Amino acid sequence: MSRPPHIAILDDEPEIRRMLADALEEAGFRVTTHGRATEFEAALKRMAPDVCLVDLGLPDRDGLAVVHRLALESGASIIIISGRAQVQDRVTGLELGADDYIIKPFDPAEVVARVRARLRKARAEPDRGTQVAHFNGWTALFDRYVLLAADGTEVPFSHAEGEVLRLFLDAPKRLISRAQMQESLGGVAGESFDRAMDVRISRLRTKLGEDPKNPTLIKTIYGAGYIFLGDVHWG
Structure with a gap:
């Protein structure tokens, strides 16, 4: 039991x-x-x-x-x-x-x-064994809350940032609206939720080495949501 x-x-x-x-x-x-x-x-x-x-x-x-x-x-x-x-x-x-x-x-x-x-x-949340995802030269280790760069550098991420990252990695190259994010991640829809998501996404972009003015992985579709453009492999 x-x-x-x-x-x-x-x-x-x-x-x-x-x-x-x-x-x-x-x-x-x-x-x-x-x-x-x-x-x-x-x-x-x-x-x-x-x-x-x-x-x-x-x-x-x-x-x-x-x-x-x-x-x-x-x-x-x-x-x-x-x-x-x-x-x-x-x-x-x-x-x-x-x-x-x-x-x-x-x-x-x-x-x-x-x-x-x-x-x-x-x-x-689906069981993916070791909780490892590979994308565009990065490895996300969800059991350790770490991003592993191609050169072996470890970049830690928070539980909250990991939830957003997992949402993107579960649905690559598909539009994810704010409403879908709120439904998947919980919380109360409104200005505070939107600002929290903006901050988490900004921090993920920084940790992934993205150009904030022209990100290539996490793209903002203004008025609609976000699209993760990476090629993702789990396991």
Whole structure:
């Protein structure tokens, strides 16, 4: 019998931790809670959570820095839970690698639903064995979150950037509209989602050595979406 998904909570408010843990455990998840970033990061050396719920207002570390490190080093989905409600805060969180952003105060049932949605998306991703894709002199290693250049140089990418890259590699030479991106990647359609996608695509172009004024792999079709023009081989 498989073990239930593991959800890790990082929030310095004991009441929030208890409320989230109670709701998630009642929904059938395994839950660990942490009040400080240092203890949370130490625990990550011994565990591999499926989803991390991260508060931004931490007493010992910048929450956004924790999110960014998680995105680079962990395969877990990341959901920010924060009292910061400004659009720019949400955009920054998504830019740094978060998969979703929930504003306090919240209904625990909504958090459970968002967690389930992230897990469904992860299960729906096709199994490609070693999670390796080759295209135009590059190798994408999705199990390590690394782009490998032809000369052996390793360029790390975040979990959020990897989701966009996988979307392109799954559908090369086909138009992908903003609506399709929102449906595939989740999130709330609108200005903050569009800006987050623009940033992720810009960062991918930079990591792939693209000329920002004339990219050859990820082309913008203004008013329609994007097309990935590379030749892709999985495995």
